[in-house]
Amino acid sequence: MRLLVVEDEPDLLASLLRAFRDEGYAVDGAADGAEGLFKAELTEYDAIVLDVMLPSLDGWEVLRRLRLQRKTPVLLLTARDGVKDRIRGLDGGADDYLVKPFDIMELLARVRALIRRASNQAESRLVLGEVVLDTAARTVHRQGEPVPLTAREYALVEYLAVHRGKVISRTALYDHLFDENEASLSNLLDVHVSNIRRKLGHEFIATRRGHGYCIAGDPE
Amino acid sequence: MITSMRGRMQLWHGLLLVAVLTGFGLTAYGVAREETWRRVDRDLELRVASLFGPPPGLPSPPPADMPREPRPGNMRDRIVDRIRDADVAETGGYYFVFWDANGDLLAQSPGTPREALQRPSVAMPDRPFGRGAGLAEVRMRGDVREGLVSLPFRELLLVGRPVTAEQTAMRKLATMLLLGGLAILALGLAGGWWIATRSMRPVAAISEAAAKIAAGDLSQRIDAQGTVREFAPLVETLNSTFSRLEASFAQQARFTADASHELRTPITVMLTQTQTALARERTAEEYRDSLEACQRAAQRMRKLTEALLALARLDAGEDPMRQEPMDLARVARESVESVRPLAEARHVALHCDLESLPCRGDADRLMQVVTNLLQNAIQSNHAGGEVRLAGEVSSKRVLLQVADTGPGIQATDLPHIFERFYRADPSRSRPNGRTGLGLAISKAIMEAHHGEIRVESQPGAGSTFTIALPR
Numbered sequence: 001m002r003l004l005v006v007e008d009e010p011d012l013l014a015s016l017l018r019a020f021r022d023e024g025y026a027v028d029g030a031a032d033g034a035e036g037l038f039k040a041e042l043t044e045y046d047a048i049v050l051d052v053m054l055p056s057l058d059g060w061e062v063l064r065r066l067r068l069q070r071k072t073p074v075l076l077l078t079a080r081d082g083v084k085d086r087i088r089g090l091d092g093g094a095d096d097y098l099v100k101p102f103d104i105m106e107l108l109a110r111v112r113a114l115i116r117r118a119s120n121q122a123e124s125r126l127v128l129g130e131v132v133l134d135t136a137a138r139t140v141h142r143q144g145e146p147v148p149l150t151a152r153e154y155a156l157v158e159y160l161a162v163h164r165g166k167v168i169s170r171t172a173l174y175d176h177l178f179d180e181n182e183a184s185l186s187n188l189l190d191v192h193v194s195n196i197r198r199k200l201g202h203e204f205i206a207t208r209r210g211h212g213y214c215i216a217g218d219p220e
Numbered sequence: 221m222i223t224s225m226r227g228r229m230q231l232w233h234g235l236l237l238v239a240v241l242t243g244f245g246l247t248a249y250g251v252a253r254e255e256t257w258r259r260v261d262r263d264l265e266l267r268v269a270s271l272f273g274p275p276p277g278l279p280s281p282p283p284a285d286m287p288r289e290p291r292p293g294n295m296r297d298r299i300v301d302r303i304r305d306a307d308v309a310e311t312g313g314y315y316f317v318f319w320d321a322n323g324d325l326l327a328q329s330p331g332t333p334r335e336a337l338q339r340p341s342v343a344m345p346d347r348p349f350g351r352g353a354g355l356a357e358v359r360m361r362g363d364v365r366e367g368l369v370s371l372p373f374r375e376l377l378l379v380g381r382p383v384t385a386e387q388t389a390m391r392k393l394a395t396m397l398l399l400g401g402l403a404i405l406a407l408g409l410a411g412g413w414w415i416a417t418r419s420m421r422p423v424a425a426i427s428e429a430a431a432k433i434a435a436g437d438l439s440q441r442i443d444a445q446g447t448v449r450e451f452a453p454l455v456e457t458l459n460s461t462f463s464r465l466e467a468s469f470a471q472q473a474r475f476t477a478d479a480s481h482e483l484r485t486p487i488t489v490m491l492t493q494t495q496t497a498l499a500r501e502r503t504a505e506e507y508r509d510s511l512e513a514c515q516r517a518a519q520r521m522r523k524l525t526e527a528l529l530a531l532a533r534l535d536a537g538e539d540p541m542r543q544e545p546m547d548l549a550r551v552a553r554e555s556v557e558s559v560r561p562l563a564e565a566r567h568v569a570l571h572c573d574l575e576s577l578p579c580r581g582d583a584d585r586l587m588q589v590v591t592n593l594l595q596n597a598i599q600s601n602h603a604g605g606e607v608r609l610a611g612e613v614s615s616k617r618v619l620l621q622v623a624d625t626g627p628g629i630q631a632t633d634l635p636h637i638f639e640r641f642y643r644a645d646p647s648r649s650r651p652n653g654r655t656g657l658g659l660a661i662s663k664a665i666m667e668a669h670h671g672e673i674r675v676e677s678q679p680g681a682g683s684t685f686t687i688a689l690p691r
Contacts, residue, residue, distance in 0.1 A: 009485055011513035015492040018506075022499055079484040101488040104495040 001046040001115055001159060002026040002176045006036030006062065007077065008054050016049065019104050020111075024138065024151035026179040033057025040066050044175060047114045049107070052078035052089070060092055067093040073114040077102075112136060119162045126161050128215060131200055133161050140200070147199050152177065156192050157215075160205060165217025167208045225423070226416040233412040234405070241401040252393055256386050257358075257365070264367040264379045265354050267314050271299050271377070296320075296375065300327040307331055313381045321374035335361060336380055340368060355379075363387055422451040426458060438466040478641035482524055482656065486517035493517075527657040531640070534664035541582040541668045548577035548586065548620055548689060552609055555590040559598060567603040570594075574611045577618040579689040581669050586689075589662040589673070590620065593685045596658065597624035600683075617671070617691055623684040629677040637675060638663045662687075 003025050007013040013029050020027040028043070030036035033054040040048055040062070048066075052059035063074055073095045078085060081099040089097045095117070096110050112135060116124060124136040132141045138154055140147045149157065155177050160168060170189055177189075193205055193213060206214045222228050272295075303316040308331030315329040315336065323339045340359075355367035366380035425442055432440040441462060442455045490513075497510040533539055556572045563570050597607040605625040612619040629637060636642045641656040659673075666673040670690055677683035 009489060011489045011516060012485070012492060014509070014513065015489070015496045019492065019496040019499070022496065079481045079488075100484040101491050104492050104499075107492075 001155060002028070002043070002179065003111065004028050004030065004036065004039055004043070004045045004048045006030040006033065006040075006048065006054065006059070007051045008032055009051075015104075016107075019108065023108055024155045026155070026177055026182070028180045033059065033062045037062045037065055039180075040072060041069055043180075044070070044172075045072050046118070046176060047073045047075065047111050049075050049077060049111065050094075052076055052080065052085075060088070063089075063093050073118045075107075075110055075114055077107075109136075115162070121162065126164075128161055128164065128204075131204060133158060135162075142200055149196070149199065153192055153196050153199075156189075157196060157200070160213060160215040164215045167211045167214045169212040173213065226413070226420055229416045230409065230412055233416075234409055237405050237408045237412075241404060245397040245401050249390075249394055249397055253390055256390060260365050260381070260383055260386060261355060261358055261367060264358075264365070264381065267311075267316075267381075268355075268367070268369050268377060268379050271302050271316065296326070296371075296373075299371075299377070303327040303329050315380055317378040317380075319376045319378075321376075323376075326375070333364065333380075336364070336366065336378060339376065340378070422455070426451075426455065429462075430458070433462060433465070438462070438469055475640050478656075479524070479528055482641065483521060486520045486524075489517040490514050524655050524657075527655045527661060530661055531657060531664060534661065534668060537668070541585060541665075543580045544583070545578065545580055546583045546586075548579050548581075548618055549574035549611055551583050551587045552577075552590050552611070552620055555587050555594055556609065558591055559594045562595065563598050563607065566598055566601065567605075568598045568601045569604075569606045570598075571606060571608040574609060574620075575613075577611045577613060577620060579618045579691050581671075581689055582665075585665045586669070586687075589665050589687060590622070592658045592662050593622040593687075597622050597626065597683075597685075599654075600624060600626035602626065605682075613691075615691075617688050619686055619688050621684055621686045623682060625682040628679040628681055628683050629675065630679055634675060634677060638673070 001024075003020055005013060005016045005020065005027060007016060007029070008031055010031065013031065017027050017029050028039055028045075030039055034056040036048075036050065036054070037057060050059050050062060054062070057065075059076060059078070063076070066072065066074070074093065075096040075098060076089045076094040077098055077100060078089070079100045086097050095114055098107060098110060112124065116122075116135065124134060126133040126135065130143050131147075134140075135158060138158075140149055140154065140157060156173065159173065159176050173189060193207075197205060204215065206216065208214055222231055300318060303318055304327055306314065306316060306329045308315045308329055311329070315332040317328045317332055317336055318326040319339050320326050325337065325339070328337060340357075356370050357368040359366055359368075360383075361380075363382055363384045364380050365383045366378055369377040369379065371377060429440045429442045441459050493510045493513045497507060502510075552574055553572060556570055560570060594607060601607065601624050607625075608621075608623045610621040610623070612621075633642075638659050640660040643656065663673050666687055666689075671688050673685065673687045675683055675685050
């Protein structure tokens with residue numbers, strides 16, 4: 001999953017980036033509204049954390065312009081906690097709203113929920129045959145046994161699982177698993193896929209040659 | 221002690237009414253009484269005169285002729301006869317008693333009350349009855365009025381009659397006056413109560429509005445419509461006071477909200493930094509980064525709380541400004557030295573060429589003001605810009621100007637820049653650790669000095685801040 005954090009306070013931006021990276025997200029940061037909007041329009045993020053008070057373009061304006069093009073889930077961060085502000089944020093196209101100061105755990109949970117909702121998923125548990133994925137705890141079980149995955153492997157499984165039944169192109173996978181600063185080696189993905197297959201069974205991820213990868217959808 | 225305004229008005233009103241009614245009643249009664257007795261006395265006189273006059277049926281000669289009769293005997297006998305004829309039962313209650321000069325009883329009317337037979341000891345007037353003199357003396361004895369007349373040969377004649385009817389009439393009059401007075405008093409008090417209640421009605425409206433305001437509804441105003449002219453200024457004053465109160469409450473609420481809002485960002489930084497740092501093992505460098513970020517946030521909060529405290533103290537007037545003779549130019553030069561490193565880092569040139577600026581004030585506080593202005597001028601300036609200080613002394617005050625070559629201030633922002641936490645660009649958070657209170661504090665300090673601070677600005681051409689102090 002790839003996120004964008006738009007926050008002008010450098011210390012806050014740094015800690016948010018660190019928190020999301022710790023959780024296995026690929027995260028990009030932007031220090032002002034214009035940069036944030038540029039990145040949000042360029043890349044298909046899974047969610048955006050957007051501060052309202054921003055230089056150059058404020059959060060409301062970024063949100064308004066972004067909504068002309070994309071439906072990316074947006075969580076607004078703001079120091080204003082008036083009901084009017086919250087209503088303005090949600091009516092302006094935000095999917096969630098968090099008032100500063102907040103607990104980082106709550107922010108992480110809200111972002112998880114945001115991504116889950118965006119993929120029409122009601123629960124944080126995903127059952128894929130004998131493999132069970134818990135997106136809240138970030139764990140994978142196979143036949144009831146926990147399977148240790150690296151953060152990147154887990155992110156790959158989660159992304160395919162959330163979009164199960166669909167073929168995901170290699171480019172899309174790169175876009176959602178690596179942030180802007182990572183050198184994307186073309187064979188890195190193959191290495192991760194083969195490691196996952198070794199741990200979760202060869203048929204868990206299907207390869208559609210020339211198209212991408214896929215995890216089988218629900219029986220129905 | 222009556223504490224109610226209406227009660228006091230009633231009391232005074234009632235007292236006044238009682239005084240007027242009593243005065244009027246007593247006067248009316250006195251006049252009526254006097255008139256009654258005069259009439260009775262006149263009657264008595266006429267009765268006496270009738271003794272001297274010709275027999276009934278003949279026109280009575282004027283009493284002035286009477287003393288021409290030289291012989292007393294003749295006259296006296298006629299009087300005695302007439303007295304003896306005058307039966308009380310027939311004369312309608314009139315009776316006569318007649319004594320000679322020695323005090324011996326000469327005659328009395330039949331039916332004369334026994335008490336009247338005692339010869340009163342009176343000094344005989346020099347002029348006897350008839351020669352322009354009337355009754356020598358008049359007295360009341362119970363419900364009887366008696367008049368005494370002296371005759372030429374020092375005889376004494378008493379004429380009397382019961383005055384029960386007159387007394388009854390006068391009692392009736394007194395009762396009527398009393399009842400009438402009481403009725404008027406009651407009416408007056410009732411009317412007074414009505415007037416007092418009516419005139420107190422605006423006061424009731426005022427206290428009602430004030431009570432609502434005291435209960436927290438600051439939007440309440442007194443309806444000035446229909447208020448009497450005397451209350452209009454009071455209502456106006458109160459309403460404008462309420463308006464100011466409401467505005468100042470709103471300002472205070474906004475200020476508190478702004479202050480807590482300003483504290484949110486550094487608190488968020490500290491929370492997220494510590495929570496992410498503690499989430500798992502980190503490298504020493506990461507821990508140092510986190511601690512440094514927390515320190516920056518804490519410094520920012522310290523600056524903000526210090527500024528808030530300074531403002532609160534200035535607002536409360538807790539620390540009075542010293543009023544010492546001082547040189548504002550010296551203060552300015554010290555400030556310039558303190559901000560020189562900042563100016564050099566930003567490549568801003570400082571020009572300070574000041575003559576002495578003697579004035580009175582608190583040098584430490586004024587240095588705070590000048591330093592704040594200089595920091596703003598440097599931080600808002602572009603690299604290669606200038607900050608220039610200029611001074612001016614007039615007969616009443618000294619001026620110090622801090623002019624920069626920065627971007628200037630938009631005309632729409634100019635009236636607000638001394639407001640607490642005012643942001644020219646609402647979306648912009650505070651750069652460079654500024655609290656948003658610097659100019660507000662400067663303004664409070666200048667006002668505590670009875671001085672002033674003002675700004676002129678041309679967008680694109682820089683701003684000039686001027687502080688003025690009385691000499």
